[in-house]
Amino acid sequence: MLVKICGATTTAEVDAVAASGADLIGLWHHVPGGRADLTLDQLTVLSARALGAGLEPVLVTFSADPGVLATAVRAAKVPWVQLHGFQPPGVLRALRAQCPDGLKIAKVLHVRDDTCLEGRLTGAYERAGADCFLFDAVTGDGRIGSTAQRLDDTTVTKLADATTLPFLLAGGLGPAGHGDFPATSAHPRFLGIDVDSAARGDDGLLDKNRAQAVTRAWRTT
Numbered sequence: 001m002l003v004k005i006c007g008a009t010t011t012a013e014v015d016a017v018a019a020s021g022a023d024l025i026g027l028w029h030h031v032p033g034g035r036a037d038l039t040l041d042q043l044t045v046l047s048a049r050a051l052g053a054g055l056e057p058v059l060v061t062f063s064a065d066p067g068v069l070a071t072a073v074r075a076a077k078v079p080w081v082q083l084h085g086f087q088p089p090g091v092l093r094a095l096r097a098q099c100p101d102g103l104k105i106a107k108v109l110h111v112r113d114d115t116c117l118e119g120r121l122t123g124a125y126e127r128a129g130a131d132c133f134l135f136d137a138v139t140g141d142g143r144i145g146s147t148a149q150r151l152d153d154t155t156v157t158k159l160a161d162a163t164t165l166p167f168l169l170a171g172g173l174g175p176a177g178h179g180d181f182p183a184t185s186a187h188p189r190f191l192g193i194d195v196d197s198a199a200r201g202d203d204g205l206l207d208k209n210r211a212q213a214v215t216r217a218w219r220t221t
Helices: 011-020 040-052 066-076 089-098 119-128 153-161 175-180 182-186 208-220
Strands: 002-006 024-029 056-061 080-083 104-112 132-137 167-170 190-195
Touching: 002 056, 002 208, 011 024, 011 040, 011 208, 024 040, 040 056, 040 066, 056 066, 066 089, 080 089, 089 104, 089 119, 104 119, 104 153, 132 153, 132 190, 153 167, 153 182, 175 182, 175 208, 182 190, 190 208
Parallel strands: 002 024, 002 190, 024 056, 056 080, 080 104, 104 132, 132 167, 167 190
Antiparallel strands: none
8 A cells, every 4th residue: 555645855855755654745736825836946956865765756737737737847857746636638648648658646535524526527537647646635614635624534545436546545544534434445446545634743844653543554454
């Protein structure tokens, strides 16, 4: 099972995540107003650090410009892109065409209550070349990304059964919550989890011990 820890901004955080046993580290780029948004130079530095430490860096973005994203993929040598926000399938298709072979693309599907806001587009995302989906909650006031709001087990499995790709789960996950998703954990296409807040220390930075607690709890499950 993959464990992704998201939102690193320093080399020390990258090192902490690598030491925790996680697999993927999220690096934000073109996330307007995001507290962990990185310039292209910063993205390149942290991606190189992650790759050197045995982590797979994930470019997490709200951008809908495939040219900008393809430039970042090549510059930072990231093996993953996570499309947050509401990019249409054509963006994914264009990004796939412009990027090196082997790039993995995760499309976030935003869920309010038990409704997927992109529900009518999931098939189009699959045909456009998505490798997996990531299910994440939308708050009542419309906020997306790092909201710490959780989905429930039944909603997740219902969404998974309506698609054909592997999927990751995000939204308020931590070490104590792994037992609340028995059906999700047992799903044949469950790929792993994406965690932000629960992996941070009191100083707000990604912390090895807290990331390790999340990783061990979910892998035990």
